[in-house]
Amino acid sequence: MDREGIEGAVLLGWYWENPESCQIQNSEMARWIASSPSQFRAMASVHPRGPRPDDLVRWAVENDFSGFGELLPSLQGTTLRDRFWDDLANRSVEADLLFNFHVTEPVGRPHPGRIATPFEDLEYFVSRHPDLKIILSHWGGGLFLHELNPYIRKLFRNVYYDCSASPLLYDPQIFKNALQVLGPEKVLFGSDYPLRLYPRKDTNPGWIRFLQEIEGVSLERSDLSAIFSANAAKLFGFLNRPHP
Numbered sequence: 001m002d003r004e005g006i007e008g009a010v011l012l013g014w015y016w017e018n019p020e021s022c023q024i025q026n027s028e029m030a031r032w033i034a035s036s037p038s039q040f041r042a043m044a045s046v047h048p049r050g051p052r053p054d055d056l057v058r059w060a061v062e063n064d065f066s067g068f069g070e071l072l073p074s075l076q077g078t079t080l081r082d083r084f085w086d087d088l089a090n091r092s093v094e095a096d097l098l099f100n101f102h103v104t105e106p107v108g109r110p111h112p113g114r115i116a117t118p119f120e121d122l123e124y125f126v127s128r129h130p131d132l133k134i135i136l137s138h139w140g141g142g143l144f145l146h147e148l149n150p151y152i153r154k155l156f157r158n159v160y161y162d163c164s165a166s167p168l169l170y171d172p173q174i175f176k177n178a179l180q181v182l183g184p185e186k187v188l189f190g191s192d193y194p195l196r197l198y199p200r201k202d203t204n205p206g207w208i209r210f211l212q213e214i215e216g217v218s219l220e221r222s223d224l225s226a227i228f229s230a231n232a233a234k235l236f237g238f239l240n241r242p243h244p
């Protein structure tokens with residue numbers, strides 16, 4: 001991060017299939033936050049068979065976590081219609097914690113991450129928790145386009161989108177399209193590090209090529225600032241600096 005000018009990072013948990021794995025990763029991330037509180041934020045791993053929502057939220061607050069994610073309930077044998085997620089969401093709103101969901105594109109090249117995350121389930125969940133701040137990864141699998149629907153736009157007023165894994169899925173023009181639909185305040189840079197975003201070009205993971213690709217789309221400077229700094233500063237309490 002120092003070498004490449006990254007001032008802050010949000011560490012994301014993983015949707016492990018065992019509760020024990022979630023706890024191991026959470027302890028590790030707690031150590032990272034404590035090691036450099038100005039540089040790191042983190043979203044905790046969650047498993048419905050792990051700690052109960054009350055305990056999870058208390059632990060997250062005590063350890064300076066910002067919320068929970070990346071969440072993929074279907075891989076853990078549940079759905080967003082299960083009580084566990086409702087309880088966790090209610091406690092999270094009270095504690096001002098965020099949710100972050102993995103969202104799969106409903107159509108496209110087959111790959112191991114193509115686990116269905118139906119838009120209907122997300123809409124149902126958002127409608128039950130309109131005050132919960134939610135970040136949908138991977139452009140929400142394209143769900144952002146439906147924010148042109150005034151009903152969804154209003155309902156999704158606390159929903160944000162990140163561009164993680166975008167180079168593996170979409171033409172870079174999606175940045176222009178998403179900004180037109182959503183405005184700059186709902187879009188966050190997501191690296192998906194250490195996923196290799198350009199497997200044919202790079203043998204190691206990195207983010208510089210992705211940054212260059214985004215800059216190549218010629219967005220407004222103020223949009224770049226929002227995506228790379230201001231929105232994360234607002235949601236995660238980082239220091240906000242203008243994009244250089």
Ligand SMILES: [Zn+2]
Nearest residue numbers: 070102103137
């Ligand atoms: Zn994901």
